[in-house]
Amino acid sequence: MLILYWLLVAVMIVGVVGAVVPGLPGTILIVGAIVTWGFLNSFTGLGIPLTVAILVLLLNSGVDFLATYLGAKQAGASRWGQIGAVVGFFLGFLGLLPALPVGGPLIGILIGPLVGAIIGEFLYRRDIQIAVKAGIGILIGSVIGSLIQGLLAIAVVATFLVTTWTQMQTL
Numbered sequence: 518m519l520i521l522y523w524l525l526v527a528v529m530i531v532g533v534v535g536a537v538v539p540g541l542p543g544t545i546l547i548v549g550a551i552v553t554w555g556f557l558n559s560f561t562g563l564g565i566p567l568t569v570a571i572l573v574l575l576l577n578s579g580v581d582f583l584a585t586y587l588g589a590k591q592a593g594a595s596r597w598g599q600i601g602a603v604v605g606f607f608l609g610f611l612g613l614l615p616a617l618p619v620g621g622p623l624i625g626i627l628i629g630p631l632v633g634a635i636i637g638e639f640l641y642r643r644d645i646q647i648a649v650k651a652g653i654g655i656l657i658g659s660v661i662g663s664l665i666q667g668l669l670a671i672a673v674v675a676t677f678l679v680t681t682w683t684q685m686q687t688l
Contacts, residue, residue: 521557522685525550529674536577536670537663544574547673554681562684566677573669580669581662587659589634594651597641598634600656605633631656631684 528550536543548570555563589599609629635652639645 518557519685522554522681525554525657526674526678529677533667533670533674537667542579543670544570544577544673547670547677548574551673551677554677558684562680566673566680569676570673573668573673577666577669580665581659584662584665585655586632588661589651589655591649591658592654593647594634594654595641598638598648598655600632601635601637601640602652603633604637605629605631606684608633630659 529547532543532546532550535541535546536541548567551563551570553566555567585602588598589602594602606626606629609625609627609632611625625673631652634655635645635648638648638651642648
């Protein structure tokens with residue numbers, strides 16, 4: 518049982534990485550590991566970590582959107598820049614950006630929103646300096662959102678470890 522516990526903790530750590538890296542499963546892995554541990558132990562003592570994990574799962578989608586939006590707004594991006602960032606995200610994820618023949622979706626997810634925001638903003642304002650500023654603002658907001666998601670994921674794993682550690686001492 519001890520080996521399984523640490524294996525599930527390892528899955529949660531991968532989930533923390535996934536919470537920070539766009540396109541990788543994050544909080545879902547953490548919740549899945551907690552639920553797996555719960556099934557094995559009749560959910561004894563998992564009320565708090567499971568509640569925290571579910572709240573963080575719901576909060577993460579809002580955090581990412583809000584951080585990107587605030588970054589765009591702070592940089593003065595218009596709706597065109599924001600729409601360009603969303604289109605760039607999907608094109609980058611699918612690997613359709615011509616500048617990315619290799620590197621896969623991970624690089625595309627990082628570069629796609631930046632390029633999309635710059636193109637969208639340039640089409641709207643016809644000023645490359647403003648377009649680049651808006652693109653960078655959107656990128657910075659997205660990175661800050663990812664870091665917040667990572668911190669929330671760490672909090673979930675820490676909550677799980679603190680609340681289940683006493684169970685592990687008795688095994």
